[in-house]
Amino acid sequence: MYEEYAFKVTAAGRVNIIGEHVDYCGGKVFPAALGFKNTVYIRPNGTDKINIKWTTLDGEVTLDINRLDEYKSLDYGNYQAGSLLMWKKAGYPIVGCDMIQDCTVPFGSGLSSSAAIEVSTIAAMCAVTGTPIDRVKIALEAQRAEREYVGVNCGIMDQYASACGKAGYAMLLDCATLDCEYVPVETGDCSLVIIDCKKPHSLVESKYNERRAETETALEILGKKTGIKCLAELDAATLEENASLLSPTVCKRTKHVVDECARVNQAMTAMRSGDMKKLGELLNASHESLKTLYEVTGKELDALAAAAQSHPACLGSRMTGGGFGGCTVSLVKTAELDSFREYVLDKYKRETGYDAAYYRTEIGDGITVEKNVK
Numbered sequence: 470m471y472e473e474y475a476f477k478v479t480a481a482g483r484v485n486i487i488g489e490h491v492d493y494c495g496g497k498v499f500p501a502a503l504g505f506k507n508t509v510y511i512r513p514n515g516t517d518k519i520n521i522k523w524t525t526l527d528g529e530v531t532l533d534i535n536r537l538d539e540y541k542s543l544d545y546g547n548y549q550a551g552s553l554l555m556w557k558k559a560g561y562p563i564v565g566c567d568m569i570q571d572c573t574v575p576f577g578s579g580l581s582s583s584a585a586i587e588v589s590t591i592a593a594m595c596a597v598t599g600t601p602i603d604r605v606k607i608a609l610e611a612q613r614a615e616r617e618y619v620g621v622n623c624g625i626m627d628q629y630a631s632a633c634g635k636a637g638y639a640m641l642l643d644c645a646t647l648d649c650e651y652v653p654v655e656t657g658d659c660s661l662v663i664i665d666c667k668k669p670h671s672l673v674e675s676k677y678n679e680r681r682a683e684t685e686t687a688l689e690i691l692g693k694k695t696g697i698k699c700l701a702e703l704d705a706a707t708l709e710e711n712a713s714l715l716s717p718t719v720c721k722r723t724k725h726v727v728d729e730c731a732r733v734n735q736a737m738t739a740m741r742s743g744d745m746k747k748l749g750e751l752l753n754a755s756h757e758s759l760k761t762l763y764e765v766t767g768k769e770l771d772a773l774a775a776a777a778q779s780h781p782a783c784l785g786s787r788m789t790g791g792g793f794g795g796c797t798v799s800l801v802k803t804a805e806l807d808s809f810r811e812y813v814l815d816k817y818k819r820e821t822g823y824d825a826a827y828y829r830t831e832i833g834d835g836i837t838v839e840k841n842v843k
């Protein structure tokens with residue numbers, strides 16, 4: 470049935486290796502696109518309506534291309550409506566079409582299923598309207614949809630990785646300038662492993678927005694005093710000198726940002742020199758900081774990271790993504806992956822009662838567009 474569609478367009482989920490909760494502070498992040506993706510099969514239908522079906526859901530949603538601002542409260546179809554509305558507002562053509570959406574990014578896992586949906590939907594619209602694919606522009610409008618339509622005041626990392634990823638490479642993305650360096654993921658005799666704690670999310674959006682607001686408060690105060698333009702420019706010594714200007718909570722959040730930015734640079738050096746022990750230590754330190762200073766982990770993610778860290782073949786483990794549930798990423802000796810998996814899943818289940826999910830996926834491409842041959 471997919472042969473009847475004009476294009477097959479994909480965008481990826483992502484894992485962030487290190488650099489958490491610093492993208493909206495102008496920091497550097499180190500995500501990679503995953504083999505988990507959202508695929509959109511699309512064909513123009515000559516009307517003003519966008520008909521959306523899903524491979525994983527019953528039913529169909531119809532969006533009117535002239536009323537895209539009216540679908541915020543839909544359970545399904547709101548991400549598509551929001552991203553196409555932003556694309557339209559940015560001056561690009563939108564036409565009526567039929568879409569099938571097929572998402573293999575696990576929902577609510579912190580692996581950016583929403584970015585994959587937003588980015589692939591815009592890219593699919595580009596395909597049917599003959600608009601050249603500008604990956605960065607698509608990422609920026611998809612981010613705007615997440616912020617202005619969905620209501621999560623997110624940074625650019627997820628949508629950028631989803632659009633611009635390259636198989637085999639992670640991206641060292643400077644979120645202040647959007648300069649991006651593709652770095653081969655070379656982990657020697659170790660593998661990066663993703664495990665989902667499977668705890669149902671709650672209050673993620675409000676807590677995420679609260680953290681972001683706290684970093685903005687810090688920037689307002691410290692910017693006036695020191696002239697920094699984003700928190701990622703701050704160094705540890707300047708923070709210490711000015712700590713008394715901040716509330717204890719805002720100070721903790723700021724310390725996380727400063728330290729995490731430093732860890733990203735150290736992780737690059739470690740990876741480039743093949744120092745997996747150091748990379749693992751940095752993952753552990755990142756988790757600790759997200760737990761105690763940024764306070765975005767929670768009981769289950771902490772239990773999962775600790776279980777991983779306690780296995781002898783694990784060099785380091787941390788939560789990845791926004792937090793409050795979702796996944797960990799761990800650096801593990803490849804030869805011992807089986808015993809690692811069994812040990813961690815069992816220990817975690819005994820401690821929390823949840824069945825964690827161990828994901829197998831590779832580092833994949835960002836946007837891909839294929840013309841369907843009939």
Ligand code: GLA
Binds near residue numbers: 492623627790
């Ligand atoms: C979510 C957001 C990103 C980023 C991460 C935390 O995934 O969408 O912009 O802030 O959280 O690093």
